[in-house]
Amino acid sequence: MLLDCTDDGAAYFHSNTSSNTQLLRTVSFLWHIFGVTFMANSTSEIRALTASAFRTPEKFTEFCRNGGKPLGGLIGGEETPGSMNATFQTIDPGSLEVLATISEMGEAEVARAVSVATHAFQAWRNVDVEKKIALVTKLVELCERDKNVLLACEILDGGKVSELAEGDFGQIRACAEYFCGVARKIAMGDGPSMQVSPGVQGFTYREPWGVVAGIIPWNYPIVLTAWFMFPALLSGNTILIKPAEDTPLSALYIGKLAQEAGFPPGVINVLPGRGEITGHCIAEHPGVRFISFTGSPGVGQAILRTCDRNGTRMKREMGGNGAAIVLADADPAVVARMIGRYTNQHFGQTCCTIHRIFVDRKIADEFTDAQSAFFKELKIGYQADAGTQLGAVINPTQRRRILQAQQETVERGGKPILAGGEAVVAGKNGFYLKPALYRTEPGLNVNPLEVFHTYATICPVSSAEEALQLANASPYGLGASIWTKDIKRGVSLAKQFRDGTCQVNCHNSIAYGLPYGGQGISGGPGGGVNCEETFLDYTQVKAVYVADYPG
Numbered sequence: 001m002l003l004d005c006t007d008d009g010a011a012y013f014h015s016n017t018s019s020n021t022q023l024l025r026t027v028s029f030l031w032h033i034f035g036v037t038f039m040a041n042s043t044s045e046i047r048a049l050t051a052s053a054f055r056t057p058e059k060f061t062e063f064c065r066n067g068g069k070p071l072g073g074l075i076g077g078e079e080t081p082g083s084m085n086a087t088f089q090t091i092d093p094g095s096l097e098v099l100a101t102i103s104e105m106g107e108a109e110v111a112r113a114v115s116v117a118t119h120a121f122q123a124w125r126n127v128d129v130e131k132k133i134a135l136v137t138k139l140v141e142l143c144e145r146d147k148n149v150l151l152a153c154e155i156l157d158g159g160k161v162s163e164l165a166e167g168d169f170g171q172i173r174a175c176a177e178y179f180c181g182v183a184r185k186i187a188m189g190d191g192p193s194m195q196v197s198p199g200v201q202g203f204t205y206r207e208p209w210g211v212v213a214g215i216i217p218w219n220y221p222i223v224l225t226a227w228f229m230f231p232a233l234l235s236g237n238t239i240l241i242k243p244a245e246d247t248p249l250s251a252l253y254i255g256k257l258a259q260e261a262g263f264p265p266g267v268i269n270v271l272p273g274r275g276e277i278t279g280h281c282i283a284e285h286p287g288v289r290f291i292s293f294t295g296s297p298g299v300g301q302a303i304l305r306t307c308d309r310n311g312t313r314m315k316r317e318m319g320g321n322g323a324a325i326v327l328a329d330a331d332p333a334v335v336a337r338m339i340g341r342y343t344n345q346h347f348g349q350t351c352c353t354i355h356r357i358f359v360d361r362k363i364a365d366e367f368t369d370a371q372s373a374f375f376k377e378l379k380i381g382y383q384a385d386a387g388t389q390l391g392a393v394i395n396p397t398q399r400r401r402i403l404q405a406q407q408e409t410v411e412r413g414g415k416p417i418l419a420g421g422e423a424v425v426a427g428k429n430g431f432y433l434k435p436a437l438y439r440t441e442p443g444l445n446v447n448p449l450e451v452f453h454t455y456a457t458i459c460p461v462s463s464a465e466e467a468l469q470l471a472n473a474s475p476y477g478l479g480a481s482i483w484t485k486d487i488k489r490g491v492s493l494a495k496q497f498r499d500g501t502c503q504v505n506c507h508n509s510i511a512y513g514l515p516y517g518g519q520g521i522s523g524g525p526g527g528g529v530n531c532e533e534t535f536l537d538y539t540q541v542k543a544v545y546v547a548d549y550p551g
């Protein structure tokens with residue numbers, strides 16, 4: 001079997017009798033990571049995602065300034081200040097510059113949003129699918145018209161390098177087009193009927209939930225807003241979007257564009273605020289029929305318990321502690337660079353990022369040297385300056401958590417190769433940290449938690465089976481990969497991961513049509529994102545029985 005690449009970069013396998021070729025040397029490398037598809041033809045091209053210089057567009061500055069008022073939520077087609085009179089500031093994590101002041105939505109605003117969304121649902125559920133698709137298409141076009149504003153949201157508010165932000169931006173159209181196709185294909189309403197018994201017919205009836213909320217984290221604001229919004233809307237629900245408090249700008253801007261696109265008032269509502277206030281009020285509100293949560297497992301578990309009290313249903317996509325297994329036949333220099341690129345994607349702030357590497361002992365030293373060289377090469381800097389590959393982390397809490405994880409790794413027996421710690425970027429006051437790399441031994445379990453930075457441990461192993469056992473000894477289960485020239489063996493081993501996404505010679509992979517979800521504490525309930533199951537998650541099915549009139 002060989003890894004093959006489609007035009008849009010999605011990977012698939014096909015049989016090939018001349019397998020076990022020098023795959024890593026002869027076939028172009030494929031990256032289909034969150035927003036970025038990238039091909040490299042030589043080892044030297046395998047580099048970290050990199051910034052181009054980015055200048056703040058005037059339209060973004062105007063949007064943030066909002067005529068001197070805090071940016072309000074969007075409820076029923078109107079910008080709404082919070083009745084609590086509470087505001088918060090959203091900052092650029094690389095410079096600590098305040099970008100905008102936002103009005104926090106409290107209990108009253110959540111109640112109003114649920115009320116207008118409930119009202120709007122009565123009409124929206126019956127809008128013809130082609131009309132819904134036309135509105136979604138218009139919204140995508142407006143996003144593309146204002147691409148620079150949305151890139152500014154990702155780069156300045158989210159702290160991303162432009163190469164990743166550009167890739168993320170492309171997911172708006174890709175996701176919309178995929179779910180428009182799914183919406184045309186999946187039949188809502190009456191299903192086929194069956195004769196239940198003499199004189200009794202039965203059939204299924206598929207319908208949207210009603211008011212559906214998407215609770216979104218800060219690391220991929222545009223991508224995750226699109227992944228939630230399009231399937232939820234196209235299946236006939238009205239929505240509340242709750243962006244993360246660190247990155248509220250892109251959802252607020254998309255909400256404004258949705259009004260311009262002509263979505264009826266109340267169909268799309270945006271509720272910025274803290275998790276413990278706005279998020280909690282949404283989770284507690286009995287009028288919210290379904291919640292799509294993306295974030296950390298602890299918060300997801302708490303929201304599920306809250307939801308259960310009201311019978312609110314939920315789907316959850318949560319954190320990971322990604323593993324990579326490098327077999328003895330892999331070229332250590334090549335694979336270390338590939339893994340380095342994935343580990344550093346958005347500076348390690350990617351849910352499925354590799355934090356745990358298990359390498360065959362025969363190549364462990366050579367691999368460690370190459371991994372360390374890649375990490376040392378990373379250019380630490382401000383995310384909007386050309387050449388930056390490792391920018392600031394999102395907030396001071398994350399910085400503290402990462403530094404603590406580095407310290408605990410050493411306390412548990414990890415041997416630092418690169419010790420991490422704080423980094424200094426001249427003229428910038430952001431949350432900068434150095435990459436961290438450790439050697440460890442089987443059984444030490446030095447990094448049991450998601451670290452969320454450019455951080456990895458390298459554990460030498462004696463067999464692939466030992467590596468699999470160690471990789472699977474984690475409560476997380478989001479994404480894992482095997483690196484080998486022997487594709488057949490790689491596929492067989494990859495299927496044994498206890499993860500939602502199992503990969504051979506790639507990592508951080510996504511493709512529309514394949515579920516992206518987690519096992520263990522990384523996901524569920526729900527069928528993951530980006531597949532037909534996702535669309536079905538936003539619907540419910542009831543059985544209808546019809547008997548002849550008695551007598």
Ligand code: NAD
Nearest residue numbers: 216217218243244275279280295296299317318319320351
């Ligand atoms: P988080 O769990 O702290 O917050 C996520 C969202 O939940 C935010 O909007 C937050 O305001 C809200 N929230 C917090 N407390 C709440 C409460 N009590 N009630 C209701 N809402 C509440 O996560 P984060 O730090 O923003 O994001 C990082 C996490 O997200 C990581 O664990 C990462 O792996 C995960 N993630 C997972 C995926 C995936 O697809 N599996 C994708 C991206 C990020």
